[in-house]
Amino acid sequence: MxxxxxxxxxxxxxxxxxxxxxxxxxxxxxxxxxxxxxxxPRIALVTFVTEERSYLHLALKSKNHYCRRHGYDFIVDYEAHAERGTPWWKHAMLERLIKKGTYDWVWWLDVDTLITNTEIKVADIIEETLKNVTTPEEIDWLITHDCNGLNTGSYIVRAHERSVKLFDNSGAIRDEEVKKNDKHLSDQDALGKLFKEDAASARRTVQVPQWKLNAFPQEIACFDESKKVWEHGMFVLHFAGAWAHVKGEDPTGQLMRKYQHEIIWGDYSLFD
Structure with missing residues (x-):
């Protein structure tokens, strides 16, 4: 054969x-x-805290629990070394993670927030949002507004070199304001100014309804055009500027403890 x-x-x-x-x-x-x-998609949830606060355990627990449930990375910095001021450290953190090339998206979330419905996947919010734009591959920023305009307490950034360039441009705006007017813009104000004045940067952003990604409680009535207050079952609850709306020695902590019983947790025994 x-x-x-x-x-x-x-x-x-x-x-x-x-x-x-x-x-x-x-x-x-x-x-x-x-x-x-x-x-x-490979996603990292990112925040930082640089001092002791009464609500840290609950705030960090809700985020860690959420990331464990969905297989996202949870990254926290406990030091800030930003030359422009502490709030600008978030830019440094996000740039560092984008340049590593490990993630597709990074989600910045201020520490004074609770994830109140851990069933919702931020990946689904990204997907649903991009379905409604004509050129989804060109969108790098998912942002929210409140009654004052841009709110950077919760926003999602595509891990792409274009995002790093946008961070650099917002920093340049801040430095120019300091040089001209001795005006120290916050990271939020600088980004807001960039999105308003630079059409190319604005085209890379899409506004998500505040209630979907950055909801405020009834005590902090500063809502976007939707005018929707946080209610049970919504994704994220942000206590932005609680000191200006709630009396007491610890306004944010008071609100955190009030709403902690509204959190929809997952079954921790099923997490990887």
Whole structure:
């Protein structure tokens, strides 16, 4: 019986074909319901805290629990070394993570927030938002507004070099204001000014309804155009500027403790 001998080049070609077939079948593997599995974006939730506060355990617990539930990374800095002032450290953190190339998106969330519904996936908010724009691949920033305009307590940034450039541009705006008027803009004010004055930067942003990503409680009535106050089942609760709205020695802590019983937790025993 004659043995069929394949040319080495043909054998190599067949091996490569088999490898590629296995590789791509794993990327788009059908689920038990017959649908194709979507590739899960790599997401990091980012915040910092630089001093003792009464509500830190609860604030950090809700974020850590959420990230454990959905497989996101939770990154916290406990020191800030920003030359422009502490609030600008968030830019340094996000730039550092973007340049690492580990993530697809980074989500900045101020520490004075609670994730009040841990069932909601921020990846789904990103996907739903980008479905409603004509050029989703060009959108790098998902932002929210309150009654005063841009609010950077909760925003999502695509981990792309374009985002780093935008951070640099907002810093340049702040430095120019200092040089001209001795005016020390916050990171939020500088970004807001950039989005208003630079059309190219504005085109890379999309505004998400405040209640979906950065809801305020009834005690802090500073809402965007939707005028929607936080209610049970919403995703994030932000106690921005609580000191200006609530009397007491610890306004943010008081509100945190009031709303902690509204949090929808997951089953921790099922987390990886």
């Amino acid at each position: 004659r043995t069929l001998k394949l040319p080495p080049s043909l054998l190599l070609f067949l091996v490569v074909c088999v490898f590629l077939l296995i590789h791509f079948s794993q990327l788009s593997r059908p689920t038990q319901h017959g649908h194709l599995e979507k590739k899960t």
